[in-house]
Amino acid sequence: MSADVAAQETPARSRRPVLFLVVAGLFAVAAVVAVVVGRGSTSAVPLAPDNPQPGGAQATATILRDQGVRIRTVSTTDDAVRVAGPGTTLLVTTTGRLDDAQLAAVRDTGADLVLGQPTFLPDLEPLTDRVEPSPVGSDVPVAAACQDPDATAAGRLSRSVGGVVALGDDVELCFPTAEGAGALATWEQDGRDVAVLADTALMSNEHLADAGNAALVLRLLGGNDELVWYLPTIGDTVGEDGAGTGGTSALVPPTVRVLGVQLLVLTAVVVLWGGRRLGRVVTEPMPVVVRSAETTLGRGRLYRRAHDHAHAAAGLRAGCATRVAARLGVPSSARAEALVAAVARATGREEAAVGALLYGPPPTSDAELVRLTSELDTLESEVHPS
Structure with missing residues (x-):
């Protein structure tokens, strides 16, 4: 499911630079229009009939x-x-x-x-x-x-x-x-x-x-x-x-005009390059390899510091369910009832007890969390491949 969501999000992310450039262009055009409209038909040419300044006419x-x-x-x-x-x-x-x-x-x-x-x-x-x-x-x-x-x-x-x-x-x-x-x-x-x-x-x-x-x-x-x-x-x-x-353009050297055209072309190229669609995500090697045990311990310390027993119990139950399902040949897409029934048959326990252990209410204290961990460990040790 996560792969499907990522596939749906990738095109949207690839369109973000283009959308940003379009919005920025619209804002720039709006600013130019506002300046032109704000200025109206006035000028700053001395003695010009549209110059409202003291030197105008x-x-x-x-x-x-x-x-x-x-x-x-x-x-x-x-x-x-x-x-x-x-x-x-x-x-x-x-x-x-x-x-x-x-x-x-x-x-x-x-x-x-x-x-x-x-x-x-x-x-x-x-x-x-x-x-x-x-x-x-x-x-x-x-x-x-x-x-x-x-x-x-x-x-x-x-x-x-x-x-x-x-x-x-x-x-x-x-x-x-x-x-x-x-x-x-x-x-x-x-x-x-x-x-x-x-x-x-x-x-x-x-x-x-x-x-x-x-x-x-x-x-x-x-x-x-x-x-x-x-x-x-x-x-x-x-x-x-x-x-x-x-006119005044006759005083502009040809080299300056050529440079102006080149700058316009360069600007257009930069805009087109910046607005290209992004390709597939490229994975890169991590600069530092972190062992899974260290990650688990770090996450556990965070849960303990926050007294987040619910999230810690959910992680333990999910890991146990994934492992016993793999041992019993239960697909990962199977419903919880099917997994509970398979575990009950493999261990000889009641389905209600297995269901409460794997999907019951979260613990509310450190002692209950330790007890749940021990019981999940025991349950997993009783499950053998069928």
Whole structure:
């Protein structure tokens, strides 16, 4: 019977590692889903419309959406060129990351342009030759001091990191930061409006509510029903065919990508190996051989220390019954009545006496246990093979 139970338990035990891996995988997926859901659609990209941090621009984007402006966020020149066009506004948050080919691609979209942070470029060629950046800004609020309706509606700006210098007579400078330079430059070019804002941090969550920053930013970006919010990424370039040829992935060396693939394969192999079904139990030699007599004595001492007379008597009776049954040819699967009858015939004792000796109530004291041991010994000595 014990062999059957072991056979039934072996498959269940072999399935435990697989079940554990499945449960662990489900927990991992649940954790990832919880993190993604908890994070929602927010990011940590500076001036991103979904960034709620001080350096983000979620507040600006939220107000624009409430005013009915549709915002489409892109991160490559290819996407900006594909999405932007006449009748839309294209915001380039950081022109300092664009090369000449990208500037030309932005110019050719035909969209109204709002350009930010040109301070890091020597000029904005070939996008425009109407302005150039100036390092002179203002740490204190600056008034509009111009006739541009967006600037006059704002009244003043809280600050400006850097400025813009006008090179064309049709360029209007607002919020002067130095002689010939201002925080905002606006003009009309090829039938569309162009604005250069020296400090795009004015649209951030941290500075939007200061002075007239919100009025200026919302009017510049909300002039059309659709706004393309272009967040240039390092490594994004434009190929000869005008298509974007990268993003941040272009900066990753090929060897790193290969190592990443190898790690994924190795992880899959380890998971499959750890989840394999276990084979048959393999027996191994015991490091120390313990004699049966020592085991019997040790168990007897435990029974004596615990005063467990019932278990000790059960062991003695089971051993006696097994031995006399083997001598009399009674199978081990026979019922107790058959064994009692065979022993009674072999010894000439009454069946009731034999039954009480082999299957009677357990002793309750050391003296009764000793007496039972002696009687079982005597009974076994009276049994001879038939």
